[in-house]
Amino acid sequence: xxxxxxxxxxxxxxxxWNSQIxxxxxxxxxxxxxxxxxxxxxxxxxTRAGAFLYAANFHAGVVEMYDRTFxxxxxxxxxxxxxxxxxxxxxxxPRAVPGRRYTAWFxxxxxKDRRRDRRC
Numbered sequence: 001x002x003x004x005x006x007x008x009x010x011x012x013x014x015x016x017w018n019s020q021i022x023x024x025x026x027x028x029x030x031x032x033x034x035x036x037x038x039x040x041x042x043x044x045x046x047t048r049a050g051a052f053l054y055a056a057n058f059h060a061g062v063v064e065m066y067d068r069t070f071x072x073x074x075x076x077x078x079x080x081x082x083x084x085x086x087x088x089x090x091x092x093x094p095r096a097v098p099g100r101r102y103t104a105w106f107x108x109x110x111x112k113d114r115r116r117d118r119r120c
Contacts, residue, residue: 038058
């Protein structure tokens with residue numbers, strides 16, 4: 001049965017809840033706590049290939065894409081962000097609108113390099 005609510009946690013887990021399965025608790029679907037995953041947001045999207053869940057893994061600096069059975073399809077980042085030039089970018093708060101996926105990215109600069117740089 002499909003989840004009615006999806007939860008992502010900073011402990012590295014993704015869980016789904018459906019009252020027909022359990023009224024009192026969510027079912028753990030993904031546990032990436034051993035990899036120190038820190039999930040900061042989630043979005044659901046439908047494509048021609050099916051329904052997918054996009055989870056922003058802040059610790060790994062990637063967005064993880066899961067299929068409807070919570071199997072990892074792929075991970076990705078925004079290739080336009082020029083990694084390394086201005087610091088490390090960390091994803092948060094993915095959004096899905098028909099035909100598009102958006103993710104906000106934090107820029108984490110080394111302490112010695114935190115002065116304003118207009119190229120970033």
